[in-house]
Amino acid sequence: MATGQLLEDRYGTRPRRTSRRAYWILGACALLLGGGIAWLGYANLGTAPIQTQRVGFENLEGDAMSLTFEITRNTPDRPAVCIVRTRVRSGAEGGRREVLVPPGPATSRVTTTIRSGAEPVTADVFGCSYQVPAYLSTDLPPSG
Known part of the structure; x- marks a missing residue:
């Protein structure tokens, strides 16, 4: 071996x-x-395509609140929808509304009124999207 x-x-x-x-x-x-x-x-x-900032809010008579917010879009030629809401003293959501933001400048201010189920203490923007529901669209075909 x-x-x-x-x-x-x-x-x-x-x-x-x-x-x-x-x-x-x-x-x-x-x-x-x-x-x-x-x-x-x-x-x-990454960064969101739509950014919002609450500018102000004001109590109105009859359990409603006026909300003013600023919206900045990266694609201003597209319509957007924002969901805004009020909160009551307990922190629960008192009211909610969808707001159509039509095409326009990249940054714009929007004012809307939100009805609430109880006396609201604050209002804010819940979120925004480019996916606008058909019932909010301004270019709906005429009903006939």
């Missing part, structure tokens, strides 16, 4: 080394996967 054969029998064969090419391929795959995850995070958690 040769000496080399005795050593292999005693210690086994040397493990095969991974080539440098495999490391480069794995590194490239990891970079692509990381880039994809970063892009998805930015697309889903």
